[in-house]
Amino acid sequence: SQQGEEDPQALSIQEGENATMNCSYKTSINNLQWYRQNSGRGLVHLILIRSNEREKHSGRLRVTLDTSKKSSSLLITASRAADTASYFCATVNQAGTALIFGKGTTLSVSS
């Protein structure tokens, strides 16, 4: 069953603006991960945040986690055209054997 749900489904912004994507999940987690996928390509891991962390940074990326609300957000600051891609959150399935992904947010950054 699907664990993570991203919101919005699609987001269009101008270069230089910030992009915020949200993820909600249903069950308790050990960690939550964000991935990026360029059109027709494989997914690339961006960042992992553990359940005991509230915020994590990596370059222009900032991820927050609120376990009480079962939600996470990914902020991309000063976006570039090259950030155009789909972004997915993922959590571990109940069996603990694999990651379950949401439908993703499609981000379009225009110059």
Add this chain to the structure above:
Amino acid sequence: ETGVTQTPRHLVMGMTNKKSLKCEQHLGHNAMYWYKQSAKKPLELMFVYSLEERVENNSVPSRFSPECPNSSHLFLHLHTLQPEDSALYLCASSPRGASGGRGTGELFFGEGSRLTVL
């Protein structure tokens, strides 16, 4: 370059054909995965192998048959597929075994095999 290589990148096959997708990881990882990505749908987990043992079969039809001969190679054998099986098939690996409820860390994905069933 993620260290996970999938071949072929594109495959067109008829419903009566038999073909195979191949995945190879050069990372020394212990777990390997097959996911299916169809348009407008979330990634669907198909199979999980941990230390060459299948630990998850996510209710996948028998026309898809996985094989993991060693920890570096994973195959997906395709037989008598349907047009709705057309999708991007993604292979991934992770450093630690994916069993015993230990969860997974980062997954490393290949570029995918785009399958079209006519």
